[in-house]
Amino acid sequence: MNTHEPPGRCPVRLPALSLGAKLTLTLFLLLVGSGYLVAVAKIYVWHNAADGVPGMSPDDLRAVFHGLEREVTEEVRNTLASEMLREVRPGGGMRRYLMRGGESAERALIGWLESGASEADFSVVGRFQAGDPSAKQVIAAQCIECHNAAGGDAHDLPYADARDAEPRYELVARVATPVVGEATEETRVIRLEPISSRELLHSTHAHILSIPVFTLIVAGLFLLTDVGPRFKAVLAPLPMLAVLLDIGSWWLARPFEPFAYVIAAAGALFGVTYGLQILCILACMWVGKRPAPEPGT
Ligand code: HEC
Numbered sequence: 001m002n003t004h005e006p007p008g009r010c011p012v013r014l015p016a017l018s019l020g021a022k023l024t025l026t027l028f029l030l031l032v033g034s035g036y037l038v039a040v041a042k043i044y045v046w047h048n049a050a051d052g053v054p055g056m057s058p059d060d061l062r063a064v065f066h067g068l069e070r071e072v073t074e075e076v077r078n079t080l081a082s083e084m085l086r087e088v089r090p091g092g093g094m095r096r097y098l099m100r101g102g103e104s105a106e107r108a109l110i111g112w113l114e115s116g117a118s119e120a121d122f123s124v125v126g127r128f129q130a131g132d133p134s135a136k137q138v139i140a141a142q143c144i145e146c147h148n149a150a151g152g153d154a155h156d157l158p159y160a161d162a163r164d165a166e167p168r169y170e171l172v173a174r175v176a177t178p179v180v181g182e183a184t185e186e187t188r189v190i191r192l193e194p195i196s197s198r199e200l201l202h203s204t205h206a207h208i209l210s211i212p213v214f215t216l217i218v219a220g221l222f223l224l225t226d227v228g229p230r231f232k233a234v235l236a237p238l239p240m241l242a243v244l245l246d247i248g249s250w251w252l253a254r255p256f257e258p259f260a261y262v263i264a265a266a267g268a269l270f271g272v273t274y275g276l277q278i279l280c281i282l283a284c285m286w287v288g289k290r291p292a293p294e295p296g297t
Helices: 019-047 058-065 074-079 083-088 095-114 135-142 169-176 197-208 211-223 229-235 238-252 259-287
Strands: 068-071 189-192
Touching (some): 019 058, 058 068, 083 095, 083 169, 095 135, 135 169, 197 211, 211 229, 211 238
16 A cells, blocks of 8 residues: 555556556547547438538527427428438439439439429329339339338338339328428428427437446546546536436427527537546546555565
8 A cells, every 4th residue: 555645545546557458448438439429420410401401500409309490492492302302312322223214213203202292293204304204103113122011121111012013102102292392382481390209218218328327437537537636526527417418408408499509518518528538537547647666665
């Protein structure tokens, strides 16, 4: 026992850990530290267009957690495109299947989707150029081999009852009709509904059991560093507090819109304080002063 240690000081000293222990902790910190960046990237990719305008803004958080009223402009229409339109546009996951049908298939399906995906136009052939197939024919030829209820790769998202059956409008419409109605309508205001309580419950469940665990491990390691006790007392609990504020505000923002801003503030607070803790741990572990050898050894 080192008798020169101030009383109450933790016996585990980060700089004195073995190389193996230091490497393990460093790799752990790199992983959970980049986990935060991955989470930010995911939020951006998932929600940046939630308000109908690409790019992250406070309105996206309002749209996701509270709901938002929005005037329908051309840009909003394009961004809030139906799921099917997003899948078959350039960059979409299903585009390569559509393009097996060539330009006429592209014109017919995308044209139908962009003009509102109405039932009346579903089986109209040559709508945008003479000789083009109808949207229904394109779906029959390019999509239902997988999207059929009888057992394609995507049988849980069927557009027809079987592989050789006709596509059914009601099935297609579930993913094809745009959120904001026909493109030819007058500009009007729509309400973007927040995510459902069911989805929010799912997300809360996934986050509330995992984030506090690594936040606690990082805070625990931070408490073992040599930084001053006041700094420790302030910084140690902040990331955990931020997690509580963040998840709590997901729910509070449903009735009380201002909590959407608390979500953003809590996310930033978490990022800064958690990053600072990680830096303190790494600095203390690798360049901190090793404890003086015990007298008499
Ligand atoms: C080779 C099989 C296959 C073909 C052909 C195919 N799909 Fe898919 N599609 C899938 C699978 C599997 C999924 C679900 C997994 C995924 O999202 O990748 C899917 C998902 C989708 C989704 C939902 C995406 C989501 O977010 O869940 C849409 C919309 C879609 N497809 C549209 C189409 C359209 C339109 C066509 C025809 C132009 C088409 N698919 C052709 C296999 C296929």
